[in-house]
Amino acid sequence: MCDKVRVLKFLHCADIHLDTPFTSLANAVGKPSERRQDLRQTFIRIIDVVQEENADILLISGDLYEHNYVKKSTVNFINDQFNRIPGVEVFIVPGNHDPYTSGSYYRNSVWADNVHILTQDKPCFEITRLGVCVYGLGFMDFYCGKPFIEQIKPVDKKAINILMVHGTLDMDIGNNIYNPVSSSELECLGMDYIAFGHFHNRFEGLGPSKNIYNPGSPEPLGFDEEGEHGVLVGTITKDSNGNSFLDTEFIRLNRKFYLSMDVNVSGCGTDEQVIKRIENAVRGMNTETCILCINLTGYTEQGFNIDLQYVTAYFSNHLYYLKVLDNTAPDYDFGRIAREPGLKGLFVRKMFSRIENSKDEHEKKVLTKALYYGLEALERGEVECL
Numbered sequence: 001m002c003d004k005v006r007v008l009k010f011l012h013c014a015d016i017h018l019d020t021p022f023t024s025l026a027n028a029v030g031k032p033s034e035r036r037q038d039l040r041q042t043f044i045r046i047i048d049v050v051q052e053e054n055a056d057i058l059l060i061s062g063d064l065y066e067h068n069y070v071k072k073s074t075v076n077f078i079n080d081q082f083n084r085i086p087g088v089e090v091f092i093v094p095g096n097h098d099p100y101t102s103g104s105y106y107r108n109s110v111w112a113d114n115v116h117i118l119t120q121d122k123p124c125f126e127i128t129r130l131g132v133c134v135y136g137l138g139f140m141d142f143y144c145g146k147p148f149i150e151q152i153k154p155v156d157k158k159a160i161n162i163l164m165v166h167g168t169l170d171m172d173i174g175n176n177i178y179n180p181v182s183s184s185e186l187e188c189l190g191m192d193y194i195a196f197g198h199f200h201n202r203f204e205g206l207g208p209s210k211n212i213y214n215p216g217s218p219e220p221l222g223f224d225e226e227g228e229h230g231v232l233v234g235t236i237t238k239d240s241n242g243n244s245f246l247d248t249e250f251i252r253l254n255r256k257f258y259l260s261m262d263v264n265v266s267g268c269g270t271d272e273q274v275i276k277r278i279e280n281a282v283r284g285m286n287t288e289t290c291i292l293c294i295n296l297t298g299y300t301e302q303g304f305n306i307d308l309q310y311v312t313a314y315f316s317n318h319l320y321y322l323k324v325l326d327n328t329a330p331d332y333d334f335g336r337i338a339r340e341p342g343l344k345g346l347f348v349r350k351m352f353s354r355i356e357n358s359k360d361e362h363e364k365k366v367l368t369k370a371l372y373y374g375l376e377a378l379e380r381g382e383v384e385c386l
Helices: 031-052 072-083 183-187 271-282 308-314 334-338 343-357 361-380
Strands: 006-013 057-060 089-092 115-117 124-127 132-137 160-166 193-197 203-206 212-214 230-238 244-252 257-264 290-297 321-326
Touching: 006 031, 006 160, 031 072, 031 230, 057 132, 089 124, 160 230, 257 271, 271 290, 271 308, 308 321, 334 343, 343 361
Parallel strands: 006 057, 057 089, 089 115, 132 160, 160 193, 193 212, 257 290, 290 321
Antiparallel strands: 006 230, 124 132, 203 212, 230 244
């Protein structure tokens, strides 16, 4: 490789999970299939962005598909997309959901000419025309202890060196079987960019050299993946002295988004009143793209049991998907408790007296909340905020 300034543009994605079953949506007819189509459309969009950004290489840091569910037709679809970008080098490091096992499509399919799959047997690909060496720490099976990091040795310091990892960074969680590595170990390798996958939420600029990145999943898969999701597009510039400069940009791609929210239904005595509270909470939201979990909280009238099936069905034509959890409690019968001879009765009588004697409306509201909090503390040993 000759001595000159090298510039490389890349797109980094991970954890697409094509053909994932979406079992959490199984109670909604047709939704799992629709979400699998969302994943396909997101993957098509990734290839579109590669073209729009004139990227030189595409990095896929694991879990491109679900080994236990993926169909041959989906592998054909993936290859069709790679064939759309014949001048772009595609690098894949297998993850724990698409490991390089004996039955893997990575082993047993004919991939597009521009695709390079990084394995323990072949942990490095050098693309001379681009002046780049790409290394990989991936999964050879569904579980992986300490990765084969000793096999990673940059061959040319003047080249642009990229490491792809599907694994766990800087986490001491015992007998971890998901490719655990430390940022200090990675720093010793002298990489210009380290492309992570495995965790579905994004992180950027970690490690001593601030060159460890994870784009997260481009399309969220569950309620633990709220917020924006997408890919990272970056440029690496390396001068003739071996100095490296990195510039990255996050591009949002997710077609749907997950959201969990609490809705206080204190005082409600009918399902219709509960529905009204939820309607008020979601007003102004893009309900066509939201996969929503509503956690009902607060105190409802004595004897009222919320009909979750009815409430959920009401929103079937208003929200893409709704899951409703009932974490309410029956309201207190203060009159009965006030007549009790024990500590609770004394507390309620004292608080009622203070509320009745207060001349300030704000103070009355504060005292009323204190009344509920106090009873919760006496009964449960914990407090749920109203």
